Amino acid sequence: MIELKNVSKTYDNGSVALDRVSLHIGKGEFVFVVGASGAGKSTLIKLLSHEEVPTDGSVLVNGIEVNSLPKSKVPYLRRKMGIVFQDFRLLPNKTAEENVAFAMEVIGASRRVIKERVRTVLDLVGLLGKADMLPKKLSGGEQQRVAIARAIVNRPLLLIADEPTGNLDPETSKGIMDTFKKINHTGTTVLMVTHDKQMVDWMNKRVIEIVDGAIIRDELRGGYSNED
Numbered sequence: 001m002i003e004l005k006n007v008s009k010t011y012d013n014g015s016v017a018l019d020r021v022s023l024h025i026g027k028g029e030f031v032f033v034v035g036a037s038g039a040g041k042s043t044l045i046k047l048l049s050h051e052e053v054p055t056d057g058s059v060l061v062n063g064i065e066v067n068s069l070p071k072s073k074v075p076y077l078r079r080k081m082g083i084v085f086q087d088f089r090l091l092p093n094k095t096a097e098e099n100v101a102f103a104m105e106v107i108g109a110s111r112r113v114i115k116e117r118v119r120t121v122l123d124l125v126g127l128l129g130k131a132d133m134l135p136k137k138l139s140g141g142e143q144q145r146v147a148i149a150r151a152i153v154n155r156p157l158l159l160i161a162d163e164p165t166g167n168l169d170p171e172t173s174k175g176i177m178d179t180f181k182k183i184n185h186t187g188t189t190v191l192m193v194t195h196d197k198q199m200v201d202w203m204n205k206r207v208i209e210i211v212d213g214a215i216i217r218d219e220l221r222g223g224y225s226n227e228d
């Protein structure tokens, strides 16, 4: 699903964000990426979505060599991935249902298909009862569920989450993690960047730790840190 071979990224200002990183993530895995602020986690995500290009090495997503992808094919790559952010990024003037539907409208799905699929994913994230509500009327956890529904509505192979529980309390975070687990069980690969020690320890999944742009730990069933 994801393959990085000797990937380095140095930004124009000389910042070395990643230094010869090699990594393989198989289809259907659930992987946490942890590390201090500035370690290179967001850069890793940006290389997968072609928001940034590596200085060296190769990045493969679902067999596609991302670096050499012509610009015209980038939307095709991005359609294979859904991304969830810490700050939800919902459209404030659209209801939960409309926010999710919008992701299908932009790829030209028919109205009938959109209606059916949107209801299915809202049900999956447990929000069918609040489909008609605007984001501001929803709690943080509920807004994140809408964002997750939007990220999976086009059936991506890979779901990327950048600090998805960063703004949520532990109880709400657990619910969000259960939702990610459920999605993972449908075969979607999940890659989650987080500082949420409690959630990583609780989930007991594969953990990749980055320090100063290098992978220093890759455990099949790990915790947030191996110091405790």
Ligand SMILES: Nc1ncnc2c1ncn2[C@@H]1O[C@H](COP(=O)(O)OP(=O)(O)OP(=O)(O)O)[C@@H](O)[C@H]1O
Binding pocket: 011, 012, 013, 015, 016, 017, 035, 036, 037, 038, 039, 040, 041, 042, 043, 044
């Ligand atoms: N656009 C950019 N231009 C220059 N330097 C950058 C840029 N983006 C990131 N960096 C630098 O690259 C390094 C890695 O940054 P990155 O954002 O990948 O870290 P991170 O692990 O995601 O941090 P955080 O947990 O704070 O989000 C840092 O030293 C950062 O200052």
